Amino acid sequence: GAGVSxxxxxxxxxxxxxxxxxxxxxxxxxxxxxxxxSLGQGLEFLIYFQGNSAPDKSGLPxxxxxxxxxxxxxxxxxxxxxxQEDSAVYLCASTxxxxxxxxxxxxxxxxxxx
Amino acid sequence: KQxxxxxxxxxxxxxxxxxxxxxxxxxxxxxxxxWFRQDPGKGLTSLLLIQSSQREQTSGRLNAxxxxxxxxxxxxxxxxxxxxxxTYLCAVSSGGSNxxxxxxxxxxxxxxx
Numbered sequence: 178g179a180g181v182s183x184x185x186x187x188x189x190x191x192x193x194x195x196x197x198x199x200x201x202x203x204x205x206x207x208x209x210x211x212x213x214x215s216l217g218q219g220l221e222f223l224i225y226f227q228g229n230s231a232p233d234k235s236g237l238p239x240x241x242x243x244x245x246x247x248x249x250x251x252x253x254x255x256x257x258x259x260x261q262e263d264s265a266v267y268l269c270a271s272t273x274x275x276x277x278x279x280x281x282x283x284x285x286x287x288x289x290x291x
Numbered sequence: 292k293q294x295x296x297x298x299x300x301x302x303x304x305x306x307x308x309x310x311x312x313x314x315x316x317x318x319x320x321x322x323x324x325x326w327f328r329q330d331p332g333k334g335l336t337s338l339l340l341i342q343s344s345q346r347e348q349t350s351g352r353l354n355a356x357x358x359x360x361x362x363x364x365x366x367x368x369x370x371x372x373x374x375x376x377x378t379y380l381c382a383v384s385s386g387g388s389n390x391x392x393x394x395x396x397x398x399x400x401x402x403x404x
Contacts, residue, residue, distance in 0.1 A: 280337070
């Protein structure tokens, strides 16, 4: 079946502009995560959505970052007033709530802020 | 705060060799542990998941073990092939309210033909 998809695959933006990154999780997966992979920090958790519950935003690095999930499916990560330190690969993962909680990752969006 | 360490950071071996990648974590109260593979410029591919109650999992030439009390996991790759060349990432979930994964920085494996 179809895996997690993300768009765009690459995004180059100028410092100060806003960007939106999109994630389509695996159909039927009720939980969705955003992670960020940067050279210095490795992979780090950003935000978690589960069903209709309030999202867990504890990993967001600043208030310039926000995310929403519409209809329990597609999610959008928005970064406002981008900075050079926001350059990274943004990865989305989804999981079906079950005993294993195994997470499945998308191919990522590579964001470059110039 | 959970911290995950992977040793070595890089490993180069000749084709056919058996090898072991190591992962350690500081908080033994984990829910599960996943091993992933990442090819350059690509996302993460899940290789094996071990629940906290399990000791090992096997898939083909891969075997992952878990010693929760000592905070360690190993990924054993048998009869390595050039196609195994990739970065291998270890990640643990502590469960709780979000089951988020905490990742190590990975081991870059190169298998030489």
